[in-house]
Amino acid sequence: MTRHVVATIDEIKPGGRKVVTIDDREIVIFNLNGDYVGILNRCPHQGGKLCDGVVTALITSNEPGQINYARPGEIIRCPWHGWFFDLRSGQSWGEPDRIKTRNYNVAVTGGNELVEGPYQAETIEVTTDQQYLVVET
Amino acid sequence: MNIHVSEAEAKKRAARIGLAIADGDVHPALPKPQAIYPYLSQRWRDHMDTYGMIPRHQYQAGPAYPKGNPDASRRDSYPPEGGRPGSSLSFMRAQHLDPNNVELGILNPLAPTPGNAQNLELSAALATAMNQWQLAEWLEPEPRLKGSIMPPYEDAAASVEEINKWAGNPHFAQILLLSRTAEPLGQRRYWPIFEAAANHNLPIAIHAFGYGGNPVTSGGWPSFYIEEMCGHAQCCQALLASMVLEGVFEHFPTLKIILVEAGFAWLPALTWRLDKHWAKFKGEIPHLKRPPSEVIREHVWLTTQPMEEPDIRRHLKDTWDWIGDDRLIFATDYPHWDYDDPIEALPIRLDDEPRRKLFRENARTVYGF
Numbered sequence: 001m002t003r004h005v006v007a008t009i010d011e012i013k014p015g016g017r018k019v020v021t022i023d024d025r026e027i028v029i030f031n032l033n034g035d036y037v038g039i040l041n042r043c044p045h046q047g048g049k050l051c052d053g054v055v056t057a058l059i060t061s062n063e064p065g066q067i068n069y070a071r072p073g074e075i076i077r078c079p080w081h082g083w084f085f086d087l088r089s090g091q092s093w094g095e096p097d098r099i100k101t102r103n104y105n106v107a108v109t110g111g112n113e114l115v116e117g118p119y120q121a122e123t124i125e126v127t128t129d130q131q132y133l134v135v136e137t
Numbered sequence: 138m139n140i141h142v143s144e145a146e147a148k149k150r151a152a153r154i155g156l157a158i159a160d161g162d163v164h165p166a167l168p169k170p171q172a173i174y175p176y177l178s179q180r181w182r183d184h185m186d187t188y189g190m191i192p193r194h195q196y197q198a199g200p201a202y203p204k205g206n207p208d209a210s211r212r213d214s215y216p217p218e219g220g221r222p223g224s225s226l227s228f229m230r231a232q233h234l235d236p237n238n239v240e241l242g243i244l245n246p247l248a249p250t251p252g253n254a255q256n257l258e259l260s261a262a263l264a265t266a267m268n269q270w271q272l273a274e275w276l277e278p279e280p281r282l283k284g285s286i287m288p289p290y291e292d293a294a295a296s297v298e299e300i301n302k303w304a305g306n307p308h309f310a311q312i313l314l315l316s317r318t319a320e321p322l323g324q325r326r327y328w329p330i331f332e333a334a335a336n337h338n339l340p341i342a343i344h345a346f347g348y349g350g351n352p353v354t355s356g357g358w359p360s361f362y363i364e365e366m367c368g369h370a371q372c373c374q375a376l377l378a379s380m381v382l383e384g385v386f387e388h389f390p391t392l393k394i395i396l397v398e399a400g401f402a403w404l405p406a407l408t409w410r411l412d413k414h415w416a417k418f419k420g421e422i423p424h425l426k427r428p429p430s431e432v433i434r435e436h437v438w439l440t441t442q443p444m445e446e447p448d449i450r451r452h453l454k455d456t457w458d459w460i461g462d463d464r465l466i467f468a469t470d471y472p473h474w475d476y477d478d479p480i481e482a483l484p485i486r487l488d489d490e491p492r493r494k495l496f497r498e499n500a501r502t503v504y505g506f
Contacts, residue, residue, distance in 0.1 A: 047480070047481045052213040063278070079206075081474065081476075082474065083473060
C-alpha cells in the first residue's frame, strides 16, 4: 500500500474537482461538501475522461408521474455517452452489476502525521501545519 | 474545460490503432450561424437576419427534440479558441484526426441542412454556400477530409444543378441527404437526384435526422429524445423499402447508398420481411425483378455508429455476417455525444481481414479513394 499526497484540502473547494496522476494513472478527486472521494479518470464504457463530466443527481421514480431527486452533487455523467456513475462507489447507474469505474479512498491527513512517512508527494511540499488529501493505492 | 490532447498522448493512441482508418461520419460545424454569411449574397444575408431559415418542421428555436448533451456534442469537444464543437479544424486534427490515425474523414455538415429549409430559393442558396464553405475552410486546407455535396434536396431540379456544379471535384466524396424527407425517398420527385448521382458515379449518403415536416416516428410526435434516437431505425427502414419497392435501383443500376448513423442491426429483419411479401406481391410491383434482399445487398452500405451493443456479443457478429462484412463502414460521429471510439467501440473481435474492411477498405471502395 502506497500513500500519495495529492493536494492540500483547500485546493479542492466543495463541489470542485482535481485531476491527479499516480503511477501514470489519472484519478479525479472530488470534494462532496467536505467528503473527499476519488475515481479513475476513465469511463469503463469507451474511455471518456470523466473529469469533463457534469455532476448531477439520482433521478428515480417509483411510478410514472412521481419523481425522487436524490443525492445532488454525487453522481457524474460521462462527457461522451452520458453514463451515470456514483462518485462514492464508482458504480454505474445504467448497469450497476457489470459496469463500474474504479474508486479510491481519499483521506484527510495532517502534515504532522505525514512527515513521519512513508508517503509520496513529488510536487507538493508538506508542512506540519497543513491538512492534506492522501490517496492510497 | 480541460483539453486533454497532449501530443505524446495522441501519438500513443495512433500507435495503438496501428491501421490508418477511414471515418465515414465527421461533423464540421459553423462556429456561429453567421459564419456562413461570406458565402451568401447580400440578399440572403438580409433574409437570414430578418426572417431566418424556417425549417420544414416549423419550430424555429432549434431541433424539435433537445439532445442528450448540449449541441449534441461530447463535453470535451469545445475548441479552446471558442465556437461550437466541430468548428475548429486545428482542434479536430489534435483531438480526432491525429490521435485516431484517420487518413480519410468524410464530412457530413448538418447545420444548416439546406434540405430542411421550407423556402426553396433559400434552400438552394444555402446549399451552394455550404459546399463553398466546406471546400474553402476544410477540404482545401486538410487533404485527409473529403466533403459532401449538399443539394437542396426537396427541389430536385435545383439539386441536379448543384450536384453538376461540384461533381468531378476530387475534394467531394458523396452527395448528402438527411433521412427525414418530405415524402418517402423512393418517390419519383427525388429521381433526378439519383440520376445525377449515378451519372457522376457519386454515392448518396443518407444521414439520420432532418426535418421533412412529418413526425419523427411513424406513430406521431413522441414525448422523449430517446424515442427520436430509436426512431431512426424505423425511418431508415421506410426510406429503404420505398427506394427498393419503387424500383429506384432497377432504374439506376449503379446507384450506391450509404445509410449513416441509423444503426444496422435492424436491416436483416427488414430484408426477411420484404422478401416474404415480395414473393406474394409481384403483381403489385412487377418492376421489381429480384428479391429486395438481393437489391439491398448490392446497393446499400451502412456506417456502424452508433453501434448496437447486445448483451450477448455474438448476436452482433451474426448480424454483421448477415449484412456482409463488405458493407459496413466504421464511423465515429465526431464530435457528437454518441461518438464511437475506434479502439473501444467494437464489442466483438474481428479477424484481420474483416477488420481492415471495416476500418478502411469498404470506405475506399464505396467512396472511390
